[in-house]
Amino acid sequence: MPGQTLTEIRRLLTEAGLAPQHRxxxxxxxxxxxxxxxxxxxxxxxxxxxxxxxxxxxxxxxILLDCGVRVVAVEIDRGFQAILRTRLAGHPHFxxxxxxxxxxxxxxxxxxxxxxxxxxxxxxxxxxxxxNLPYQIxxxxxxxxxxxEPGFARLTCTxxxxxxxxxxxxxxxxxxxxxxxxxQTLADLTPLAIxxxxxxxxxxxVESIMLTLAPRPPERVxxxxxxxxxxxxxxxxxxxxxxxxxLLRGWxxxxxxxxxxxxxxxxxxxxxxxxxxxWRALYEAVTRLRSR
Numbered sequence: 001m002p003g004q005t006l007t008e009i010r011r012l013l014t015e016a017g018l019a020p021q022h023r024x025x026x027x028x029x030x031x032x033x034x035x036x037x038x039x040x041x042x043x044x045x046x047x048x049x050x051x052x053x054x055x056x057x058x059x060x061x062x063i064l065l066d067c068g069v070r071v072v073a074v075e076i077d078r079g080f081q082a083i084l085r086t087r088l089a090g091h092p093h094f095x096x097x098x099x100x101x102x103x104x105x106x107x108x109x110x111x112x113x114x115x116x117x118x119x120x121x122x123x124x125x126x127x128x129x130x131x132n133l134p135y136q137i138x139x140x141x142x143x144x145x146x147x148x149e150p151g152f153a154r155l156t157c158t159x160x161x162x163x164x165x166x167x168x169x170x171x172x173x174x175x176x177x178x179x180x181x182x183x184q185t186l187a188d189l190t191p192l193a194i195x196x197x198x199x200x201x202x203x204x205x206v207e208s209i210m211l212t213l214a215p216r217p218p219e220r221v222x223x224x225x226x227x228x229x230x231x232x233x234x235x236x237x238x239x240x241x242x243x244x245x246x247l248l249r250g251w252x253x254x255x256x257x258x259x260x261x262x263x264x265x266x267x268x269x270x271x272x273x274x275x276x277x278x279w280r281a282l283y284e285a286v287t288r289l290r291s292r
Contacts, residue, residue, distance in 0.1 A: 002062035003032045006201050012057045018079040020202055025134030026077070028056055029158060031199040034210065039063050039130060041192050041212050042156040047125025051116060051152075053101045053141065054134045058084050064130060065093055070119045074101045074112050095119060106140045108148065117150075126153035135160045135204070139179055142167075146186045146215055147227055155187075155213040158195055164209035171275050178237045182230045184276045186221060187213040222280050224287060232283050237271045244269050248286070259285045 004012070009028055013019060020026040029035055038060070044050065046068030055061045055073040057080060064071050065088070074097040075081050081098050088094045095115055103109035121127060129145060129152055138159040145152055162175075167183045168191070169175035183189060195208040223229040236247055245267040248256040260267045262285040265278050274282070 002066040003035055004057060004059035004062070005032070006030045009057050009059065009201070012083055016079055016083055018083075021077060024077055025054070025136050026056060027200040027202055027204045028059070029132045029195070029199060030201050031195075032059075034158075034193065034195060034199055035060055035063060035132075037193065038132070038156060038158060038210055039067060041190075041210070042128050042130045042154055044069050044128065044130075045125060047122035048128050049116060049119050049121045049125065051112070051127070051129045051131070051145075053129070053131045053137070055084060055131075056080055058087055060130070060132060061088060061094070065091055069093065069125075069128075070121075071095070072097060072112070072115050072119060074099070074109070076100050101141055102137055106144060108141065108144045113148070127151070128153055129155040129157060131156075132158045135163070135206075138163050139166075142213065143179060143182060143230070146183065146213070147230060151215055153215070155215070156192075156211075158208050158210045160204075161194065161207040161209045164191065164211055167211075167213075171273055173272075176272050177240070178230070178233045181233045181274075181276045181279050183213065185223060185229070185280060186226060187215045189213055222277075223283060228287070229280070229283050232286070233279055236279070240271045242270065243267065244271060244274070244282075255289060259289050262288075 044067045048069045050064055050069045050071050052061055052064060052071055052073045055075055061071055061073055070093045072095045075084060076099060084096055097112050097115045099111060100109055101112055142155060145155055166175045166177060166179050168189050169180040190212045192210040192212060195210055197203045197207060248259060263282040265282050
């Protein structure tokens with residue numbers, strides 16, 4: 001049966017002279033039932049092309065390949081790259097990208113996209129993410145994967161619980177921010193399970209959450225330019241305690257007030273007080289007035 005126990009992972013690392021590296025966020029999910037739950041939640045079919053970030057020794061990778069999908073795995077650690085090449089390089093549906101999943105602070109590495117688009121889904125398939133994401137890159141990676149084209153049909157992952165709470169946070173809460181607004185505008189979020197520290201080796205300092213993001217089709221997104229919207233919201237939250245009127249500094253007062261009036265939003269409101277729907281309305285009102 002695919003998937004690796006803790007004993008097998010330790011053996012592979014010992015034979016390679018390796019140890020988990022904190023700087024790469026290397027905490028291995030060792031609960032195989034949870035790992036299979038993650039793969040099952042992705043609703044995979046053999047025609048899919050799956051992105052896996054941080055495959056490590058390839059435990060989840062083996063489970064994914066057993067589903068018949070194409071897997072593009074991105075690994076930054078050279079030692080783990082060697083293990084993956086030894087174990088899986090001969091598999092016809094496996095592609096290894098050696099490097100960082102991010103090409104900058106907020107964007108997917110172009111080499112990753114090149115490898116993905118070189119392995120397009122077969123008829124009836126889709127691009128999907130299935131991964132135990134390193135905590136440090138989870139937020140920017142998920143945000144960019146929600147924005148890129150061609151898009152992903154599903155993002156299924158294990159991430160830090162705090163990050164998951166930010167994605168799902170409601171207005172006027174401490175966790176609510178730009179990632180909440182963008183995520184809730186572009187996707188439907190389904191929590192799958194809280195993952196305790198004991199499910200990992202080495203044990204992380206925090207709990208994790210397993211969840212699925214299902215990106216919405218364009219007709220349900222309700223913004224004309226998703227990247228422009230994301231940038232607008234990000235700018236709005238740069239000073240979350242300040243009134244939103246500062247967003248339109250440089251505008252004539254009458255035009256600025258008109259934008260807020262058309263959106264049905266008070267210019268005295270603060271970023272954390274606006275729902276995702278209110279943010280969408282404000283962005284569209286501003287965009288229309290700018291184009292006049």
